[in-house]
Amino acid sequence: MRTVIIDCDPGTDDAIALFLALGSPELDVVLVTAVGGNVGLDHTVRNARALVGLSGKDVPVVAGADRPMLGSFVAEPRVHGRNGVGGVVLPEGPPAAPGVAADAIRAVLRAAGPGEITLVGIGPATNLGLALASEPALLDRVAEIVLMTGAWAEGNVTPAAEFNAWNDPEALSIVLSCGRPVTVATLEVTAQAVATTAWIAAQRGQGGACMAAACDILASVPPSARLGGRGSPQHDACAIMWLVAPDMFTHRAVHASVDLTHGPGRGRTVIDRWGKVPGARNASVLETVDAERFFALLGERIAGLP
Ligand code: RIB
Ligand code: CA
Numbered sequence: 001m002r003t004v005i006i007d008c009d010p011g012t013d014d015a016i017a018l019f020l021a022l023g024s025p026e027l028d029v030v031l032v033t034a035v036g037g038n039v040g041l042d043h044t045v046r047n048a049r050a051l052v053g054l055s056g057k058d059v060p061v062v063a064g065a066d067r068p069m070l071g072s073f074v075a076e077p078r079v080h081g082r083n084g085v086g087g088v089v090l091p092e093g094p095p096a097a098p099g100v101a102a103d104a105i106r107a108v109l110r111a112a113g114p115g116e117i118t119l120v121g122i123g124p125a126t127n128l129g130l131a132l133a134s135e136p137a138l139l140d141r142v143a144e145i146v147l148m149t150g151a152w153a154e155g156n157v158t159p160a161a162e163f164n165a166w167n168d169p170e171a172l173s174i175v176l177s178c179g180r181p182v183t184v185a186t187l188e189v190t191a192q193a194v195a196t197t198a199w200i201a202a203q204r205g206q207g208g209a210c211m212a213a214a215c216d217i218l219a220s221v222p223p224s225a226r227l228g229g230r231g232s233p234q235h236d237a238c239a240i241m242w243l244v245a246p247d248m249f250t251h252r253a254v255h256a257s258v259d260l261t262h263g264p265g266r267g268r269t270v271i272d273r274w275g276k277v278p279g280a281r282n283a284s285v286l287e288t289v290d291a292e293r294f295f296a297l298l299g300e301r302i303a304g305l306p
Contacts, residue, residue: 002118002143002243003028005105007064008236009037009123010047012080012221016195016298017122017148017236018048019210022055023301024244031108032061033101037123037167039075039084041066044123045096047084053093054210056306061093064101064127068168076163079221086220090213102130109138118243121147121175122236124164129171132178142180147172148239150256150269151187152285156226158267160259162187166267169258176256182283184256185238186271189249189286193238193294194224196231207303214302234298241294242286244301250288253281 004027008014021027032052034045045063052059067073081087097104105127109117119142121128132139148164149172155161165172176182200218203211221232242249255272259265271285 001026001028003030003112003116004118004120004243005031005033005108006120007033007035007101007123007127008048009035009044010051011038011044011084011123012086012217013232013234013236014038014122015047015051015085015217016214016234017240018051019055019214019302019305020237020244020298021240022052022057022059023305026244029057029059031104032059033064033104033127034061035064035101035123035127036066036073037164038080039077039082043084047090049093049096050090051093053091054213054306060097062097062099062101062104065130068124068126069129069170074167076157081220085217088213088216088220101127102134105131106135106138109141112141114140115143117141118143119145120239121145121149122239124167125149125171125175126168129168129174133174139178139180144181144183145175146183146239146242147175148185148190148235150184150271152271152273153188155268156187158264160265161267162269165258165269169260169267172258173260176258176282183242183251183286184283185235185242185286186269189289190233190235190238191227192289192291193234194227194231195234199295203299206299208306210305211302237298238286238289241297245293245297248290248293249286251284251286254283254285255279255281256283256285
């Protein structure tokens, strides 16, 4: 059983990832924090509250950063719709807990023992970067940091950069260099976890309100042209599934950094899989996932929610 904090920007794939986490007995989700990303913080907080509320789990949701550490905020409504969950209207969830995300994350870390907390970042890393940079003494409480971010090769928001990394590269750089174990789910592994219309159709009628919401949200996402229109990649659920069923994945120790320049390469993750960069391997990158097992377990866990 892992004690987990999830920082997210729901977001259609965040919604599926949250349901997977909240429906998996391997994880004890003690805090959900929201960050501006796919859509503005007002929407991501509302969506996080609604998704946790639908799950029936008593997990506090705390609002965090509404913009990156540097630069201006940019959303991605083309994929996630103006409300962040494809226009699907979710029942209002419980109110957000007071305070701000970085403080809430630090409070959980302060109350934990060494290596007790796993941090999961499935949006821009602003909240995680703020929390870790402002109280480094708490780093030893972190067992592992799992991020959906980056790409070895082409990005999805610019030719060079993946959306989360591009949105706050400075925050990502802080997290990548914090010294704790970091596992990264990049676009290359998430491209292997594509939700098809056939799979979505097969889920309908399973489970309860969470599965119904998940299917409606997934059905709202345009098939990814980047992936040949096969369906929608479940980026964020890959980060969660690594914690739930790590044997579904292969992975490799790498050196990972992020381009902080202000040119066309900004936000590019430079992932060295072949030891070309001298020095420590500061991360592990997920390389492959067993898609059949992934979607079988994903469906089972969401169907198990209310
Ligand atoms: O590039 C994919 C990532 O950006 C996912 O986390 C998605 O939710 C968006 O935040
Ligand atoms: Ca996300």
